[in-house]
Amino acid sequence: MSNIITLLTDFGQEDPYVGIMHGVIYGIHPEAKIADLSHSIKPQKVEQGAFLLSNSYRYLPASTVHIAVVDPGVGTKRRAIAIHIREVGNFIGPDNGIFSYILQAESSRNAAIEVYELTNPVYQLPLQSSTFHGRDIFAPAAAYLAKGTALSELGPNIPLEQLVKLNFQIPEWEVKKSGKAKRARGQIIHIDHFGNLITNFPASLFADLSQEQLDKLKVRYGTGLTITGLKKTYNQSKKTAFNINNIISLFNSSDYLEIAQINGDIATLLASKIGQKVSVEVPLNRETTLLPENPTKTEN
């Protein structure tokens, strides 16, 4: 298999939880290479973890084993699972929807996906707590898998359809009543270390827009903040009488729409929070306005 194992949890870095998982992994598989993606998912916020993992996995080799533990149901009957996506990666964690973004994206590309339930005690620590399956079940499973144990050894194959799915929404275009513009509604899904506001609008939503439409695109957030057009970098704006705070929108490094303040922290400036609404509006192309019987409502 591989030696690379990634970790994404809501454990923080103050406690020994993460280091113990590293130790368990090295104890089983001394050749492992561990990359910590994030341990700062907000406690129990499965969707935030799901989103950030979906931004990360494509930058790791397909042989990587990704562990994700945001697990409010630890110790209950929720399943522990391993997912293999061919030519993409291996994913280990609770069956609570934390892999939903990835499964949605990869299913839409018709990737070959297999799911196994982690039930074989041979690949778990002998004494199990009911509060720390990261240590007792997920870390050992990942270490054995990376070391070469077959997925089918970890437990029975289960149908993909049985997995818990997050009920997340990808924004879609709607034609406005006027018939002259279309709008999509989304939200802030993550606020990064720099205070940048990452929304759930994927770049693919904008793929069919003309340059004229992109130039006239309006991003609306909060009470009164409207940003016109998209920038390519954090340095393509200058302070003007109309934009004294140097606020821009752009596609971020994971291809989602982001609202940023140049060399500043807009989240602190505006006391932003995950879940706040953001909308995007563009004028409709002439052809489209002439064809109201065929309204633009699509995800591509």
Place this chain on the structure above:
Amino acid sequence: MSNIITLLTDFGQEDPYVGIMHGVIYGIHPEAKIADLSHSIKPQKVEQGAFLLSNSYRYLPASTVHIAVVDPGVGTKRRAIAIHIREVGNFIGPDNGIFSYILQAESSRNAAIEVYELTNPVYQLPLQSSTFHGRDIFAPAAAYLAKGTALSELGPNIPLEQLVKLNFQIPEWEVKKSGKAKRARGQIIHIDHFGNLITNFPASLFADLSQEQLDKLKVRYGTGLTITGLKKTYNQSKKTAFNINNIISLFNSSDYLEIAQINGDIATLLASKIGQKVSVEVPLNRETTLLPENPTKTEN
């Protein structure tokens, strides 16, 4: 020896202190595998470091070298030491009590323990600061030890009895005046990332209780908070008129009594602090009440 080295310090992660220790280790022992247990021990809080290390070391192979640096006496005459506990692990750090919890636990199991003072300059950096022995003494000693240098090369053997001991107390049962119940007094020893309150009551203190006693067990904390009974997971409670905040107690993943709020942060809710008192009370078994001349006062 081994390649796994763990680190536990009060250095935080903002400064390059930890990364420099990693670099010094890799420079001496390129095959090392480093697991960071925690760098968020409260500055100079040796006991907190000692407690968290004692919760972690059993999950690492016995060949592991554990470095612990919470070291208010750095640069003074306090000794630098290496401890080898057979079939358990190797421990490197200042002689200030930071290994007290582990030594107490392992001594009580009659483990074979050897102690060495780190005096041999061959296994230290050539230029030494008087403020950063993690870099200059402990990291090199651990790297050489993990790489195969004999403990006796690092410096002279010294008697275990000479080590500085923390004066910590493990809670003990006392029969209440009424003769109908027994009580133990302890404290909050750590607050984790989720705001869970970890106390210094080990699960072993409760090992002899009957199920009836466990069901009637009362955990008291602060002004007026009383929790009855123990849960097994974070999901075995529901909000009631009598427990509107969903506060429970349970044994945590390290087998200490923990007070938690389900999907919440009780430490923030109650402005909890390390060192605050917690007490536990259980009704006495009938037999025990009949034998007041043999009061329950034991650690097991």
Place this chain on the structure above:
Amino acid sequence: MSNIITLLTDFGQEDPYVGIMHGVIYGIHPEAKIADLSHSIKPQKVEQGAFLLSNSYRYLPASTVHIAVVDPGVGTKRRAIAIHIREVGNFIGPDNGIFSYILQAESSRNAAIEVYELTNPVYQLPLQSSTFHGRDIFAPAAAYLAKGTALSELGPNIPLEQLVKLNFQIPEWEVKKSGKAKRARGQIIHIDHFGNLITNFPASLFADLSQEQLDKLKVRYGTGLTITGLKKTYNQSKKTAFNINNIISLFNSSDYLEIAQINGDIATLLASKIGQKVSVEVPLNRETTLLPENPTKTEN
């Protein structure tokens, strides 16, 4: 080359940015050993990053590849560079002055220095964002370099003189008007996890002082704080009527003057900030006072 790669960024640890860089490195160079020096540089504070990197690199083998990413100009025309300093190390990052402290120190030792611009797309990720060159350009370049790719493969050699330089000032002595003392003016350049105030006065500035001068040295900071003399460790002071807060100055583990509170956090006590002024004053030696036509104004 080597397997050790260090990272220093302003990315924080909440987001997957750092973990993705680890993953990209391991994907290219599975034998890499990564040491995270710091990810807590204040956002866009190139000088703080430059200073902390200059405190760290000497503790790593000369074969190490150091990546530094504090990069407010990402996506603009600023160059991406690799620097090789013979017998010292390799440095990869944006050409914005982040290596200025190191280049100043190593140039003054006449080290052999070569610079290359990172232009060869073969050693970059195929799809590049304009906001995350740490992932797309710097991590791949470092991984290939560590794996054995020649520097000259990464792009064209460019003259050292063309690099962007930080305009930082190393404090210098000035004779006071009285002719009886000399003074140097500097500032706080970093505040560490313990709240220690690290200034930009290098120990070398004090190398020629007599013991009498050192004993009478006065460190002045803020309104009214004057510390007399230097300590060697955090334990060489005791609380007195004149120093109720136990504040001392000493040379820290990187040989810069530091102001510290013993077992305390002076930065919180005094609400200190990076950039605040600090001055140092010593009485002049008799000989020097007799020779006012030759004032002490030197860096050594």
